Amino acid sequence: MNLPIAPPLAPMLAKPVKSLPPQDGTLFYEPKWDGFRCIVFRDGDEVYLGSRNERPFTRYFPELVEAVRAELPDRVVVDGEIVVRGGQILDFEALQQRIHPAASRVKLLAEETPASFVAFDLLALGEESLMEAPFATRRARLEEIFGSAGHAAGHAVRLTPVTTSEERAAEWFDTFEGAGLDGIVVKPGGLPYQPDKRVMTKVKHERTADAVVAGYRWHKSGPVVGSLLLGLYDSEGALHHVGVAASFPMKRRAELVEELAPYVSQDGHPWSAESLPGAISKWSATKDLSFVPLRSELVVEVAYDHMEGRRFRHTAQFRRWRPDRTPRSCTYEQLERPLSYDLDDILAG
Incomplete structure (x- = not known):
């Protein structure tokens, strides 16, 4: 050129x-x-x-x-x-x-x-x-x-x-x-x-939602938590993986391993590594996407920008634990839905 x-x-x-x-x-x-x-x-x-x-x-x-x-x-x-x-x-x-x-x-x-x-x-x-x-x-x-x-x-x-x-x-x-x-x-x-x-x-x-913490992935640097796997229930009672929360300081990542240990699930978890969205990554085919399953008992409030289909479009941001919320109350119904708008109207200037 x-x-x-x-x-x-x-x-x-x-x-x-x-x-x-x-x-x-x-x-x-x-x-x-x-x-x-x-x-x-x-x-x-x-x-x-x-x-x-x-x-x-x-x-x-x-x-x-x-x-x-x-x-x-x-x-x-x-x-x-x-x-x-x-x-x-x-x-x-x-x-x-x-x-x-x-x-x-x-x-x-x-x-x-x-x-x-x-x-x-x-x-x-x-x-x-x-x-x-x-x-x-x-x-x-x-x-x-x-x-x-x-x-x-x-x-x-x-x-x-x-x-x-x-x-x-x-x-x-x-x-x-x-x-x-x-x-x-x-x-x-x-x-x-x-x-x-x-x-x-x-x-x-930026909006907030309460989500179930159903697992976590290890951090690439060692045996500390890399990201929390988040779930929401649909109207039929099925728990869907909707994204992850990350961006914790390293000290906090190490503390989370100990805090989450009592909730580790040995069997009967609704998800597998192969079934989660993103299990096959075109951008990082060698990335380890396995996770530690947790019993669906913990609820966390996260901030997110918007949804892409049934999932958070980007990584959600941890806000706080919600011990006052029951996991089954974490449904899609809580999410705010923007009014529809026509792309052609935008591009028409």
């Missing part, structure tokens, strides 16, 4: 904050897309889809390679997000399935669950690098590529909406979650592009 910026390139990142930063006359607010971060490099027929860890996505998304050739300028570098739609919402689980080692499977999934690319930053165009240009300039140049329709020559490569209104951003934060988006990203208008630096901010949803 002969571009002003060469791959691989680590994307610019955002640091989490608790509330939406107030408008100071310089800020741009964007919806936070829930997909795979990707920097697209195109030099004529050559296309490279760079991931956040700087390894290429190119072979996994052949339909996006063709879309980039058809819909973006001949020589361009664009930052954005790869997403998969499930009707009018984002489907992150289907997106995860797209990372597969078999070429035949990649081809089939490209047809069955085609991906889209949502662009939100322009890093180079033709011979010109825009890395040092302020974000406000980069956004204006990006809009020139996409035009008023919010998409380029086709519909697989789209432009994310943006607003300078704090009130509009707050409305997006509440409503766009119903389409599978998970918050707001805030960018100062004067910000140059700074790879691998957390210089933007992001606000994500």
Whole structure:
């Protein structure tokens, strides 16, 4: 490739904050897309889809390679997000399935669950690098590529909406979650592009739920607790694995081994390592996902951002033990469900 910026390139990142930063006359607010971060490099027929860890996505998304050739300028570098739609919402689980080692499977999934690319930053165009240009300039140049329709020559490569209104951003934060988006990203208008630096901010949803602690996994560094396995009961009384809680200090991890020892289950546990979601990991095939089963007697309150199907989308955060709650009261019914929202309405700007 002969571009002003060469791959691989680590994307610019955002640091989490608790509330939406107030408008100071310089800020741009964007919806936070829930997909795979990707920097697209195109030099004529050559296309490279760079991931956040700087390894290429190119072979996994052949339909996006063709879309980039058809819909973006001949020589361009664009930052954005790869997403998969499930009707009018984002489907992150289907997106995860797209990372597969078999070429035949990649081809089939490209047809069955085609991906889209949502662009939100322009890093180079033709011979010109825009890395040092302020974000406000980069956004204006990006809009020139996409035009008023919010998409380029086709519909697989789209432009994310943006607003300078704090009130509009707050409305997006509440409503766009119903389409599978998970918050707001805030960018100062004067910000140059700074790879691998957390210089933007992001606000994500946070809710709490009471869950059953049904097991734990060992930490990679030794015989201390790595993560607690969480469960919720459905309406039929079945206990479903919904995610994990982690991020404990090392001293606390060691204490938990002793505290949880009286609850270790010898038989009759409803789960097995093979039955849990994530038992086969495409990203870390050698990772040990076995666990220590516990009797379903302990309840914990955790914070989470949102659900992906029947599971927590990201790692939940431990808040406190709940000895006042019975395990059977930990059901899906307690979870807050966002109102539905149409992805096409978001992409229409």
